Amino acid sequence: MPATPFHSSxxxxxxxxxxxxxxxxxxxxxxQPNPFFLSAKPTTLFHKHPPPLLHxxxxxxxxxxxxxxxxxxxxxxxxxxxxxSLHSATLQSIHSVISFLQSKGIHQKDFAKIFGMCxxxxxxxxxxxxxxxxxxxxxxLKVPDQNFRRAINKCxxxxxxxxxxxxxxxxxxxxxxxxxxxxxxxxxxxxxxxSSVEKTLIPKLTYLGSLGFSKSAIVGMVLRCPALLTxxxxxNFKPKFEYFSGEMHRKxxxxxxxxxxxxxxxxxxxxxxxxxxxxxxxxxxxxxMLKSTDDEFRELLREGA
Numbered sequence: 001m002p003a004t005p006f007h008s009s010x011x012x013x014x015x016x017x018x019x020x021x022x023x024x025x026x027x028x029x030x031x032q033p034n035p036f037f038l039s040a041k042p043t044t045l046f047h048k049h050p051p052p053l054l055h056x057x058x059x060x061x062x063x064x065x066x067x068x069x070x071x072x073x074x075x076x077x078x079x080x081x082x083x084x085s086l087h088s089a090t091l092q093s094i095h096s097v098i099s100f101l102q103s104k105g106i107h108q109k110d111f112a113k114i115f116g117m118c119x120x121x122x123x124x125x126x127x128x129x130x131x132x133x134x135x136x137x138x139x140x141l142k143v144p145d146q147n148f149r150r151a152i153n154k155c156x157x158x159x160x161x162x163x164x165x166x167x168x169x170x171x172x173x174x175x176x177x178x179x180x181x182x183x184x185x186x187x188x189x190x191x192x193x194x195s196s197v198e199k200t201l202i203p204k205l206t207y208l209g210s211l212g213f214s215k216s217a218i219v220g221m222v223l224r225c226p227a228l229l230t231x232x233x234x235x236n237f238k239p240k241f242e243y244f245s246g247e248m249h250r251k252x253x254x255x256x257x258x259x260x261x262x263x264x265x266x267x268x269x270x271x272x273x274x275x276x277x278x279x280x281x282x283x284x285x286x287x288x289m290l291k292s293t294d295d296e297f298r299e300l301l302r303e304g305a
Contacts, residue, residue: 064091073112079119089123100126101159104134105149114152118160132163140171141186155190166194173197178219179226189226200229207233211241212252221259228259240266248274250286258287276301 065086069076080086098111106114115122124130137143137158143151152158161167170193171185179185185193195201208218208228222228231237240262244250255261264270273289280301288300 061091062087065089065094068094069115072108072115074115074119079115079122083119083123085123086119094122096126097122097124097130100130105146106152107149110149110153114156114159117156121156121159124159129162130159133159133161133167136163136167137186140168141182143186147186151186151190154187155194157194158190161194170195170197170201173201178223184226189230191230192226195229204229204231204233204237207237213256217256221256225259225263227263231262236262240270243270254286258285258290261286261290264290273297 066076066080068091069079101111101114102108121130134148137148137151138145141151158167174185174192179192192201205218205222208221209215213221241255243266244255244261261270269290276297277284277289282301284300289297292300
């Protein structure tokens, strides 16, 4: 189903607002409003999203931009801070971005998340920035038109990334690494596509190698758990591996076979499960110890793995 058009009397240029006398103008002179941005009952939006207090010195254009953002559920102050270009952006340019995204299946309710995370998108150029991203999704990732929304909502940063300089080269690198599942990249781990190869992906692969894993073992681990490349070295890999080797005294091969170990919480899952396993005296594999539900885990400890 097509996305519901975004209606808001706040999201059109003040210079385009119909005046009170417009109703008496002849049809040839009357302004025809953009149906995407005008609401028959704009007051309902105010009831649902009370506008913020605006400083009297702000220009009418700036006030309308702030109200437009707030109506969409976007923190205007944060958006303007993260994307200073919004200050000089015209309402019409913002309208063009919103209209284009809706034409690609993005819903009004998605804008709060998308623009909240990536306010840069609001000042994107539809032709040079956004169209190439959707072309990449369609031609390179093989995402059908009806699934654009699913991919974008999974990773809004796709819209703020250059198809030529970021998305295409990173996809090429990941495919050379062995990640051939385009569907998984599109719907489960698209964050990999917006990650820097030099600053993010390669350092993580290098760190895994420093732990003693061979290149082929690392590739196998990434194929089994692509999210591995999204984890922080300092906040994830290091503390969890230190506990794995220093406290649990497990073999590297077990971690190679179950790289999903790094996806579990150290304090809430790994440590308590390991302590209970040790206290029971049972021999439970790493995967069973962590993947089992609480009831399954208790049963494992009672009967032995």
